[in-house]
Amino acid sequence: MSGANENSAIETAWCPGCGNFHILEALEHALDTLGTDRRRLVLVSGIGQAAKLPHYAKANVFNGLHGRALPAATGIKMANKKLLVLITSGDGDMYGEGGNHLVHAMRRNIGVKAFVHNNQVYGLTKGQASPTSEPGFVTKVQVDGVLSAPFNPLALAVTLGVSFVARSSAVIPDHLQTMMQEAIRAKGFALLDILQPCVTFNKVNTYKWYRDRVKELPKNHDPRDRDQALAAAMTWGDEIPVGVIYRGARPAFEDAHPILSGAPLVNAFTQTPP
């Protein structure tokens, strides 16, 4: 598959059948549906297989260090709040190495959209456990199986009252595209946890495993109700709810901040970029 970035046509580094292809396709469709001006779009990532996605899309790209997509994205958004700053990175990058940044980006509720490819395993480093791997998951490093509890990013996001918290999956691309559009439209921080099969290293959480479990939230789910949202975020098992779990009422950092709420900082410099 070739990338659409006008700078170069790039062969992807993903395995055939990788969930990342569906996520990339859903993202392209979401951006096209919304009519996003790609020159005002910055795709930010850290390191990992998911973190390569920005190179295959038509966008400005900031592909930084492992775990550090969030501070970089925060810096970009602070500098020019008119840009659409969107992170596409993996569970190891966002929930493991970058865990502290996730906590504080959500505390700030900065207007960055974080699309986390959550395949519950480390792909690029070849198959170790991730922070969301289920207990008992055996790898070449976790030879006795994972003992630690899986990290629940959605529950944390709900408790911090961030603007938009949702879950979808690469196995339901239409739903995923809708969630991406909703996340981009929302003000403030958006966390979209995307359940994704890893065809090479995760033989447990397969396409079939996810298809059998993901289920849209009931029509009467109220994303403004924190208790309902927390209950949905904590549900994991035979049924895994997908959809907009929570919509927090806090203002975006850039709207609440006395300096940032004015003109974009970058406007202070008169040079016009090419």
Place this chain on the structure above:
Amino acid sequence: MTTNIRICGAAGQGVQSFGDLLARTFASMGLHVFATQSYLSRIRGGINSYDVRIGSEELFSSARKTDLLVALNRESMEQEKANLALNGVMILNTAESGGNYLALQMDKLAQAAGGTARMANSAGAGAVVSVLGYDLDALHKCLTEEFSKKGRDIVEQNLDAASRGYRAVAGHEGLVRAPKPAGAPSTLYDGSTAIAIGAATAGVKIVFSYPMTPSSGVLTALAGLSHKYGMVVEQAEDEIAAPNLLCGAAFAGVPAMTTTSGGGFALMAEGLSLAGMLELPIVIFLSMRPGPATGMPTRTAQGDLAFAAHAGHGEFPKIILAPGDLRQAFDLTRHAFELAHKFQTPVILVADQFLTDLQKNIPALPDAPDYINLHLAKKSAPGKAYERYLVTDNGVSPRAVPGGDSYVVSASDMHAEGGHLSEDFNVQIALQDKRMRKITGILNEFIKPEIYPEPAGEILLCWGSTYGPCRAAVNLLRARGRDVCMVHFPMVWPLDGAALAPLFEGRRVIAVEGNGTGQFALLLRQAGALREFSLLPRYDGLPFTAEFIETEVLS
């Protein structure tokens, strides 16, 4: 003519506000002021001290001996009295008279003025100006300015407390010889403020720091200026986040900086390397204190230079500036942003507790915004796709920012000119060579060291904040007939050994450094600029003084 006044007391007793008040008062009188602080890593208790040295000529160093010691408690007097000059005088905050000191009940005097014990400093300052033989006018004016926002009553009570302190030592007016006002500038700055004003006027718009002594003064000063200059000053979740956020801000076209000390800087090393790879202009302010690890948080050192010069994995150009005095702190902060943007690479501005806390009255710093050139690319040629990392002769590629007509692609992985990932060995060589060619341009802009007062057979080699004490030491040594000069480097990395070697040829070099190994001299040796040197180190956590250097050179 110089006089050294030392305020000492327990942390929390108001040593700092007392010292600040005196420094402002003397500066407003036209005396030259050189004020330094020594404090412990605690909020209450222990002994803190604050030296206000005044002179009829510009001062470059603090003094070891005290001419007038003001002790806010007996414990601090007992500790400090060994440092009293031969004709020195002590004022003790006590009701018990009869000792070899002037007894002054500062809090009682303040209460008698209708104020609270918190106004004790005003009473104490009144006594100090009296003992030095000055009148109350300047002190009263400073107190009026300081408290005018708090209402007429508070102002009147402070003025009265100062007058009562002044009268309480009646009969001792002029007991301590003090210099006459000499037309010195009334504008008093500390190093932190000079750096903050330099950054703000240069156009920094994003400051992202985790607090760490002794760098927090700059962070606090920037926060105080944030509304005036339209800066976002945000507290970082950790020092790992800081350079990464700066890279994001710089990528999007906004000058950004962070402030830290040794331990925090260590956490920034990977992000520093990122700025080198993405060729982004970021500025890190590193205020040094003794290490390793947590070390001595409130003390001073020059022990992180070798680490800073080599920080960050891989090879990439990096610039280190080290201001020697307050004006240079302002100028080099601005210059740090200029160089970072011109060469699209990280700049580390290095100082220490001594320089950031140092207060001096100098001509007013220009505080109007005067933004540096961001050196952004002009419009790219039509039909040709923009390449962020275009290989050029001088290694600097045209830099565009997102939001314009071109897509900007940056990756921390090895990348080709367009910014996308590449694993081609030839591309790796071409892009690394391109980045490293910037060093030639940087060396062309190397800031020449200052030779004071003129070349001599013996050189006191120094860098950064040691400027003042070394310069004053040279004067002391030359007065003894010694053929010695100072060579001070305000820019310490990168180094061109061949260009610098003639400075030292045939001369005896004494490296005066706030570390135990002579880190800068070793960098000069590594560059081929210097063969032999003897080391005059200080690593007890205290700043150099002219007298310390003089004694060591003569011993």
